[in-house]
Amino acid sequence: MNAEPADQIRLLDVQDLDVRLQQLAHKRKSLPEHAEIESLNRDLAQLRDLLVAAQTEESDCTREQTKAEQDVDQVRQRAARDQKRLDSGAVSSPKDLENLQREIASLAKRQGDLEDVVLEVMERRESAQERVAELTGRVGSVQGRIDDATARRDAALEQIDGETASVTKEREVVAASVPAALLSLYDKLREQQGGIGAAKLYARTCQGCRQELAITELNEIRAAAPDTVVRCENCRRILVRTAESGL
Numbered sequence: 508m509n510a511e512p513a514d515q516i517r518l519l520d521v522q523d524l525d526v527r528l529q530q531l532a533h534k535r536k537s538l539p540e541h542a543e544i545e546s547l548n549r550d551l552a553q554l555r556d557l558l559v560a561a562q563t564e565e566s567d568c569t570r571e572q573t574k575a576e577q578d579v580d581q582v583r584q585r586a587a588r589d590q591k592r593l594d595s596g597a598v599s600s601p602k603d604l605e606n607l608q609r610e611i612a613s614l615a616k617r618q619g620d621l622e623d624v625v626l627e628v629m630e631r632r633e634s635a636q637e638r639v640a641e642l643t644g645r646v647g648s649v650q651g652r653i654d655d656a657t658a659r660r661d662a663a664l665e666q667i668d669g670e671t672a673s674v675t676k677e678r679e680v681v682a683a684s685v686p687a688a689l690l691s692l693y694d695k696l697r698e699q700q701g702g703i704g705a706a707k708l709y710a711r712t713c714q715g716c717r718q719e720l721a722i723t724e725l726n727e728i729r730a731a732a733p734d735t736v737v738r739c740e741n742c743r744r745i746l747v748r749t750a751e752s753g754l
Contacts, residue, residue: 508688508689508692508735508736509732509734509735509736510685510686510688510689510734510736511734512733512734512748514684514685514686514689515689515705515736515745515747515748516747516749517681517684517685518685518689518690518693518705518745518747519705519707519747520681521678521681521682521685521690521693521705522693522697522703522704522705522706524674524677524678524681525678525697525702525704526702526703527674528671528674528675528678529702531667531670531671531674532671534667535664535667535668535671538660538663538664540656540657540659540660540663541660543656544653544656544657544660547649547652547653547656548653550649551646551649551650551653554642554645554646554649555646557642558639558642558643558646561635561638561639561642562639564631564635564638565632565635565636565638565639568628568631568632568635569632571628572625572628572629572632575621575624575625575628576625578621578624579618579621579622579625582614582617582618582621583618585614586611586614586615586618589607589610589611589614590611592607593607593608593611689736689745692704692736692745693705693745696743696744696745700715700742700743700744703715703744704744704745705744705745705746705747706739706742706744706745706746706747707746707747707749707751707752708720708728708746708747708748708749708752708753708754709749709751709752709753710751710752710753711725711752711753711754712753713739713741713742713744713746715739715742715744715746716739716741716742716744718739718741718742720739720740720741721740724740725754728746728748728752728754729754733748
């Protein structure tokens with residue numbers, strides 16, 4: 508393949524722009540905010556699970572406390588009715604009187620036990636409420652950090668995407684000035700060779716594979732016409748000759 512030396516030089520400009528696009532793509536993918544947001548989202552999911560568990564416990568305690576308080580109230584009302592009967596003197600039989608007094612005493616003990624249950628449930632409910640408040644605060648804090656990291660990420664992405672658009676446009680302009688056949692070969696090699704399809708021959712060294720050329724290969728390149736598109740024997744990339752090639 509033949510191409511004017513100036514066209515081959517412009518191919519290096521295309522390569523430089525492609526390298527810049529690769530760098531921008533890598534930078535976009537590897538922004539530290541990506542990992543930061545991912546880590547924070549994992550933390551947030553765990554905290555939300557804990558918050559749901561704490562809220563469920565608080566709700567359960569609330570129902571349990573309501574039930575225990577209702578039980579206390581029922582016992583209290585029954586004891587009040589029995590006490591009223593006792594105080595009214597309506598019970599005349601000694602046996603009935605003894606049974607009534609025994610029941611009042613039993614109800615008093617039952618009421619005391621239930622009130623202890625109410626206190627125990629209230630303590631658990633208060634602990635659950637404190638846990639809910641703590642976790643709610645932590646969830647809000649982590650969400651705030653996620654929002655901050657997301658804003659920083661979006662700002663960085665906007666800057667990178669803007670630069671990418673600018674470089675892409677420049678690449679289109681420069682590539683349009685390169686002969687189609689030469690550009691096609693370059694694109695094919697770039698895909699095969701990890702993004703580098705053309706390299707400068709600098710001080711007798713291919714800047715693509717960083718290998719110094721053998722003397723026989725250098726002699727062949729020296730003998731080639733200026734418009735001949737030469738390739739590196741080692742990596743097969745297009746070698747572009749310049750005044751710094753050491754020929």
